[in-house]
Amino acid sequence: MIQIEVNNRPIQANEGETLLTALKREGIKVPTLCHLEGLFPSGACRMCVVEIEGVPGLVPSCAYPVREGMKIRTHSPKAVRSRKTIIELLLANHPDDCLYCVRNGECDLQDLAQELGVRQRRFQGARSSHKMDISSPAIERDPDKCILCGKCVRVCEEVQGVSAIDFIGRGSRTVVGPAFDEGMNVSSCVNCGQCVVVCPTGALREQSGLKRVISAIQNPKKLVVVQHAPAVSVTLGEEFGLKPGADVMGIMAAAFRRLGFDRVFDTSFSADVTIMEEAAEFIRRVQTGGRLPMFTSCSPGWIKFVEQFYPEFRENLSTCKSPQQMMGALIKSAFAEREGVPPEDIFSVSVMPCTAKKFECERPEMTGGDAPDVDAVLTTRELSRVIRMRGLDLKALEPEPNDSPFGERSSAGKLFGVSGGVMEAAIRTAHFMLTGKELDRPKIQELRGLDGIKQVHLEVGGIRMGFAVVSGLGNARRILEEVKAGRNDLHFIEVMTCPGGCIAGGGQPLSANLAAVRARMKALYEIDETSRVRTSHGNPSIVRLYGEFLGEPLGEKSHRLLHTRYHARDVLQ
Amino acid sequence: MSPAVETILEKYRNAKRDQLIPLLQEIQESEGYLSREAVARIGRHLRLPASKIYGVATFYNQFRFQSNGKHHIQVCRGTACHVKGSAKVLDALKRELKIDAGATTRDGLFSLEVVACIGACGLAPVISINGEFHANMTPDATRKLLRAIRREEEKSHAAD
Numbered sequence: 001m002i003q004i005e006v007n008n009r010p011i012q013a014n015e016g017e018t019l020l021t022a023l024k025r026e027g028i029k030v031p032t033l034c035h036l037e038g039l040f041p042s043g044a045c046r047m048c049v050v051e052i053e054g055v056p057g058l059v060p061s062c063a064y065p066v067r068e069g070m071k072i073r074t075h076s077p078k079a080v081r082s083r084k085t086i087i088e089l090l091l092a093n094h095p096d097d098c099l100y101c102v103r104n105g106e107c108d109l110q111d112l113a114q115e116l117g118v119r120q121r122r123f124q125g126a127r128s129s130h131k132m133d134i135s136s137p138a139i140e141r142d143p144d145k146c147i148l149c150g151k152c153v154r155v156c157e158e159v160q161g162v163s164a165i166d167f168i169g170r171g172s173r174t175v176v177g178p179a180f181d182e183g184m185n186v187s188s189c190v191n192c193g194q195c196v197v198v199c200p201t202g203a204l205r206e207q208s209g210l211k212r213v214i215s216a217i218q219n220p221k222k223l224v225v226v227q228h229a230p231a232v233s234v235t236l237g238e239e240f241g242l243k244p245g246a247d248v249m250g251i252m253a254a255a256f257r258r259l260g261f262d263r264v265f266d267t268s269f270s271a272d273v274t275i276m277e278e279a280a281e282f283i284r285r286v287q288t289g290g291r292l293p294m295f296t297s298c299s300p301g302w303i304k305f306v307e308q309f310y311p312e313f314r315e316n317l318s319t320c321k322s323p324q325q326m327m328g329a330l331i332k333s334a335f336a337e338r339e340g341v342p343p344e345d346i347f348s349v350s351v352m353p354c355t356a357k358k359f360e361c362e363r364p365e366m367t368g369g370d371a372p373d374v375d376a377v378l379t380t381r382e383l384s385r386v387i388r389m390r391g392l393d394l395k396a397l398e399p400e401p402n403d404s405p406f407g408e409r410s411s412a413g414k415l416f417g418v419s420g421g422v423m424e425a426a427i428r429t430a431h432f433m434l435t436g437k438e439l440d441r442p443k444i445q446e447l448r449g450l451d452g453i454k455q456v457h458l459e460v461g462g463i464r465m466g467f468a469v470v471s472g473l474g475n476a477r478r479i480l481e482e483v484k485a486g487r488n489d490l491h492f493i494e495v496m497t498c499p500g501g502c503i504a505g506g507g508q509p510l511s512a513n514l515a516a517v518r519a520r521m522k523a524l525y526e527i528d529e530t531s532r533v534r535t536s537h538g539n540p541s542i543v544r545l546y547g548e549f550l551g552e553p554l555g556e557k558s559h560r561l562l563h564t565r566y567h568a569r570d571v572l573q
Numbered sequence: 574m575s576p577a578v579e580t581i582l583e584k585y586r587n588a589k590r591d592q593l594i595p596l597l598q599e600i601q602e603s604e605g606y607l608s609r610e611a612v613a614r615i616g617r618h619l620r621l622p623a624s625k626i627y628g629v630a631t632f633y634n635q636f637r638f639q640s641n642g643k644h645h646i647q648v649c650r651g652t653a654c655h656v657k658g659s660a661k662v663l664d665a666l667k668r669e670l671k672i673d674a675g676a677t678t679r680d681g682l683f684s685l686e687v688v689a690c691i692g693a694c695g696l697a698p699v700i701s702i703n704g705e706f707h708a709n710m711t712p713d714a715t716r717k718l719l720r721a722i723r724r725e726e727e728k729s730h731a732a733d
Binding site for chain 1: 609617626
């Protein structure tokens, strides 16, 4: 511990940390537009500058290490004036269309202009005019709103190991975009949306599905069905001022009905189906000498990542569709049959913590016949927008249950929302399938938490097996390279595209910091601890679905509806 | 990939990312420009993403991403030419050819490049077409010159 002085008050700091980290811990807010928690500082935006006694000029606190006895002024007139000028310069080249911007009210640039009291356009200059890129089914790019902070570029490269985008050109003509300034749809972008989450302005945003969903709801001929992903109920509340991790499950179901959805289903239910299929597939691979290690296939960003960067591992991917697509297929088959509604009269919506799901539902593999199994995907953010549009007050709604037959879930399915959850759920069910007995302790501590790579070796049904859980595609690359180099102690690997899993997905509320992600994770673990049914095979609705419709895991119907294959993908890498 | 590119890459067998710019230069020298395929190939060779290579290459004016046209036009934007009105000349070229600097017309006849001083300040504003200098250019003279080249091309085309 060392002692420093900030604004004439002593504070404690840890040796080796940056000034910004120390200030943040003490609750002293220094603004920044380019800082990313956990990554090496880039010092690009210069918003976090402070004055240090004895050091000439202003110093970026994000990249300056603390030293014993240093005296700092965070809001000296010089520092504040400098910050204001930076914002004024950024605004000189910014379209003045806040009223029409999707990030109106949620924009770091707007917030800082407000906080620093910018009241006029001080610098007039030529504005940039780039074409918008709406080629991707998941992510829109509007370079005119970009302030070149570089967060998206760094997340894409350093966290995800994808590097789909980079700075193009130089000086005032610089833009951020994919190689050859092509559309995102033909780039190596995996649609994870982590760039959207870190973007301080409206330059990156999801491709919105709201219009199509609203018009389907207004169409009396359509039966509109919605499914909500496991990670949505523990994050939606944040958009309405609730604490991170508050579970609004029942309230959300009530809100869906007020919005006009005819049925409310829970993707955690189809996650249970996924586990039945995936555990059976895993056991079959182990017993028949199939390709190992097997990789989970629920995360569509990860699937595209394998298809384009590691096509040689395609056969390692589980053939199971993701829970979203399993639910989609079940809605337009089993549910349609049961209700006596032709599948083409059903409009199937899913609410996901994810932008890549928008891409996934459009994949040709994900259609039954002509129509897609899932017609539209909304992110958690889009759901909050439509709730506000409709004037619903979440605090005034009474919780309601999901609908039958796909509304009842086990907490194993709910755990899909957090990194490690799929593996925990799969081990619980694989153990039961192999031994006929439940695990003594369903909780597998080694696979929990926010570490990027988690591993455990366990005996399941008399066989000692290695399990790994990876989140963040940069970490996935590491594990894949190890396997490529000959590592053979792993049998089953769960990969989630986003660091921490879906709770930190690219479609989640924007305000997230590590503490919020931790709270969301804790909420899912608590749901598991307190749940009556903690295994997918123990979910009575699952037992009924297999009894009445699917038959057996990996059976003929499952094969047709719930499994698929993936293909090598040629993109400019 | 063309054998010439493979030969160059062979020369850079153990190269790392710090060799990117010389490698790009040599490949452009050989191929005339940096194609999509060349960028992807270089990426595999140096283990660099294409977006990064494109980012580095667009930082410098020297790199092109389309093959040169039959008539490669270089517009001098050095100080003397600037003072004498080269911006207007460049503008006239862009309008007449309907392309931006660094691009090639669809018919492959013309390509346009902006260069810094080409050392002919006495002739300012100057442009060079396939290495031949044209002095004291004005927007009007530029248009006339282009149209003359086009007419020539059409004539020889008709004669074929």
